[in-house]
Amino acid sequence: MSITKHNWTKDEIIAIYNKPLMDLLYEAASIHREHHDPNVVQVSTLLSIKTGGCPEDCGYCPQAARYHTDITGNDLMTVSQVKAQALRAKSNGSSRVCMGAAWRNVKDGEEFDQVLEMVRTINKLDMEVCCTLGMLTENQAQRLAEAGLYAYNHNLDTSEDYYKEVISTRGFEDRLQTIENVRKTNVTVCSGGIIGMGESIEDRAGMLVALSTLNPQPESVPINALVAVEGTPMENEKPVEIWEMIRMVATTRIVMPETQVRLSAGRTEMSREGQAMCFFAGANSIFAGDKLLTTPNPDVNEDMKMFETLGLLPQKPFIKIMQPTTVEAEDSQFQALGEKPKWSRPGHQIERNLEASTKGK
Numbered sequence: 001m002s003i004t005k006h007n008w009t010k011d012e013i014i015a016i017y018n019k020p021l022m023d024l025l026y027e028a029a030s031i032h033r034e035h036h037d038p039n040v041v042q043v044s045t046l047l048s049i050k051t052g053g054c055p056e057d058c059g060y061c062p063q064a065a066r067y068h069t070d071i072t073g074n075d076l077m078t079v080s081q082v083k084a085q086a087l088r089a090k091s092n093g094s095s096r097v098c099m100g101a102a103w104r105n106v107k108d109g110e111e112f113d114q115v116l117e118m119v120r121t122i123n124k125l126d127m128e129v130c131c132t133l134g135m136l137t138e139n140q141a142q143r144l145a146e147a148g149l150y151a152y153n154h155n156l157d158t159s160e161d162y163y164k165e166v167i168s169t170r171g172f173e174d175r176l177q178t179i180e181n182v183r184k185t186n187v188t189v190c191s192g193g194i195i196g197m198g199e200s201i202e203d204r205a206g207m208l209v210a211l212s213t214l215n216p217q218p219e220s221v222p223i224n225a226l227v228a229v230e231g232t233p234m235e236n237e238k239p240v241e242i243w244e245m246i247r248m249v250a251t252t253r254i255v256m257p258e259t260q261v262r263l264s265a266g267r268t269e270m271s272r273e274g275q276a277m278c279f280f281a282g283a284n285s286i287f288a289g290d291k292l293l294t295t296p297n298p299d300v301n302e303d304m305k306m307f308e309t310l311g312l313l314p315q316k317p318f319i320k321i322m323q324p325t326t327v328e329a330e331d332s333q334f335q336a337l338g339e340k341p342k343w344s345r346p347g348h349q350i351e352r353n354l355e356a357s358t359k360g361k
Contacts, residue, residue: 104170131144135175150187
């Protein structure tokens with residue numbers, strides 16, 4: 001059994017990434033089989049519970065208010081709307097619902113209370129619940145844990161070095177602090193990144209260094225291929241080649257053997273054969289549904305046909321970690337503190353982000 005290593009260096013990871021492809025695939029597939037059932041893939045559904053109007057300037061994101069995209073914003077969904085979507089997802093084979101809100105950070109108040117009720121509701125449906133809501137404090141993480149949250153997603157996006165070329169409205173250290181706050185609870189960590197944003201192989205390795213040296217390593221690591229959306233600063237980036245995705249998935253599997261590697265955004269541009277190679281290389285989770293927040297995603301029926309062709313089975317919920325207990329709001333030990341944390345605002349300028357923000361005016 002391979003031992004999880006927490007002191008990977010960038011040079012070591014680059015050497016793995018650049019191995020002859022057949023050697024890389026063999027090593028990744030062998031490690032995958034040691035720690036996971038190669039014929040089981042988790043199906044998750046990503047639901048945008050609050051779309052658009054985000055104050056951040058992430059260069060890849062069509063939900064940033066400052067960019068001129070065709071995204072239709074919506075206010076926070078109701079609990080009943082979310083429950084209906086979760087039941088639909090469950091009937092289509094999903095074992096996890098991931099709820100995303102276009103917020104910079106969580107703020108105590110009525111909307112967060114509503115999200116907590118969504119978590120309670122979905123957990124009671126015997127589904128894993130994940131949230132991605134921006135930065136959050138330790139107390140907010142504890143409140144989510146009490147409600148029955150299974151996982152919290154907070155992507156590093158890229159390496160610390162390249163991060164400042166993508167986002168100027170928050171610092172890389174805020175990402176790490178949020179992950180640390182989540183780690184103080186029983187909620188699992190989901191954190192990964194995006195390739196195809198103009199970064200180098202060294203940057204991809206740098207992101208994996210940051211993730212793999214966390215102890216414990218994240219239980220889930222999404223690997224996204226950039227979906228270049230018109231109106232964003234990255235609208236002209238070239239599509240990621242499938243070989244890059246396969247190499248990234250395989251390298252992630254090798255350096256984080258026990259982690260669930262999630263084949264996330266960009267699957268609409270991948271053939272079934274390409275996706276099959278990613279599963280062989282160690283990916284064991286996909287997002288189902290026609291959208292990933294706001295970007296296109298393969299139809300769930302097409303995914304089920306692919307599973308049938310490949311002999312894959314959807315993973316049942318709570319296989320890795322037992323189902324959390326839901327504490328009702330009136331019994332909660334953690335109450336809103338009205339916190340106003342000072343998350344960083346680095347303040348540097350990113351030329352292409354500035355250009356995109358003024359382009360449509």
